Amino acid sequence: MDYKRFARKQIESIRKTVGDGRVISALSGGVDSAVCTVLAHRAIGDQLRVIFIDDGLMREGEPQEVKAAFAKLGIRVKVIRAAGTFFKALKGKTDPEEKRKAFRHTFYNVFGKAVRDSKAQFLIQGTIAADILETRKGVKTQHNVLDQIGISAKKGYGFTVIEPLKTLYKPGVRKVGRALGLPKALYERMPFPGPGLAARCLGECTPKRIAVVRRACRIVEEETERFKKFQAIAALVEDQATGVTKGGSRRFGDLIAVRCVDSENAVTATATRLPWPTLMTIQKRISKEIPSVTKVLYDLSPKPPSTIEYI
Numbered sequence: 557m558d559y560k561r562f563a564r565k566q567i568e569s570i571r572k573t574v575g576d577g578r579v580i581s582a583l584s585g586g587v588d589s590a591v592c593t594v595l596a597h598r599a600i601g602d603q604l605r606v607i608f609i610d611d612g613l614m615r616e617g618e619p620q621e622v623k624a625a626f627a628k629l630g631i632r633v634k635v636i637r638a639a640g641t642f643f644k645a646l647k648g649k650t651d652p653e654e655k656r657k658a659f660r661h662t663f664y665n666v667f668g669k670a671v672r673d674s675k676a677q678f679l680i681q682g683t684i685a686a687d688i689l690e691t692r693k694g695v696k697t698q699h700n701v702l703d704q705i706g707i708s709a710k711k712g713y714g715f716t717v718i719e720p721l722k723t724l725y726k727p728g729v730r731k732v733g734r735a736l737g738l739p740k741a742l743y744e745r746m747p748f749p750g751p752g753l754a755a756r757c758l759g760e761c762t763p764k765r766i767a768v769v770r771r772a773c774r775i776v777e778e779e780t781e782r783f784k785k786f787q788a789i790a791a792l793v794e795d796q797a798t799g800v801t802k803g804g805s806r807r808f809g810d811l812i813a814v815r816c817v818d819s820e821n822a823v824t825a826t827a828t829r830l831p832w833p834t835l836m837t838i839q840k841r842i843s844k845e846i847p848s849v850t851k852v853l854y855d856l857s858p859k860p861p862s863t864i865e866y867i
């Protein structure tokens with residue numbers, strides 16, 4: 557397939573559909589929303605409003621990095637700071653499904669308000685073929701975002717969704733990204749779950765606990781950067797484990813699980829055979845840089861029976 561041609565055709569089609577209307581796009585930091593935002597910007601320039609919801613559950617420096625990467629492409633991104641709203645919704649919740657529900661509900665509320673406030677007529681969405689397939693099979697929550705944010709066409713909001721990537725799978729999306737001249741860091745980004753670091757934090761997601769897992773994820777990403785893998789993450793376990801202070805007294809601290817997996821499509825996965833010295837460096841850095849941690853574990857479980865994330 558000629559991905560440059562694909563991109564050109566989508567740009568033309570967006571231009572034709574939108575006319576002189578206004579379009580809103582929400583960046584997630586992931587490759588799908590990045591590619592369709594660039595397609596829309598090439599098509600209609602300043603008629604596009606781009607937002608990024610900072611939910612407080614992003615990777616280290618992510619909101620700033622996304623903003624800077626798009627600024628270099630000439631695209632202005634409005635960051636909506638909503639961390640407080642998300643942490644309030646997650647407060648006291650320890651059940652994984654309840655946490656996912658609280659996240660989803662908050663996301664749709666914040667996003668819905670941003671979309672309505674934008675006064676746009678079109679929403680550009682990075683739906684890909686796998687989303688449609690998994691929605692049909694019931695693996696994923698319905699991907700029709702408009703319904704979920706309470707902007708039903710039936711209620712007369714007159715919104716139209718544009719999904720330029722819906723015929724492609726992830727590798728194809730990455731190729732369109734490359735054809736558009738996006739930086740490699742954007743089109744080769746590692747998958748990151750919608751609920752962000754909440755998916756890597758067992759137990760309550762407080763700002764303090766999320767900060768621990770955020771730092772651990774960064775260390776794991778840095779130390780595994782040179783290896784071929786599908787995903788490399790760290791997760792904070794719910795309980796506390798014993799450790800010992802320099803003075804020799806017992807203390808209880810956080811447990812961090814390190815997970816690095818090989819996979820084609822995230823449906824199945826196996827633990828990556830990371831070299832022992834790399835694992836040791838990860839352990840040393842986590843123990844040194846996050847003093848609350850007393851134990852660092854390497855997760856060997858394949859998917860199935862495990863999953864890649866922790867909730």
Ligand code: XMP
Nearest residue numbers: 747748749750751755822859863864865866
């Ligand atoms: P699991 O943990 O189910 O993850 O083995 C499979 C892949 O999906 C990502 N993932 C998500 N992506 N929203 C997303 O957009 C989510 O709620 C979500 N949960 C997991 C995960 O990072 C992995 O690549």
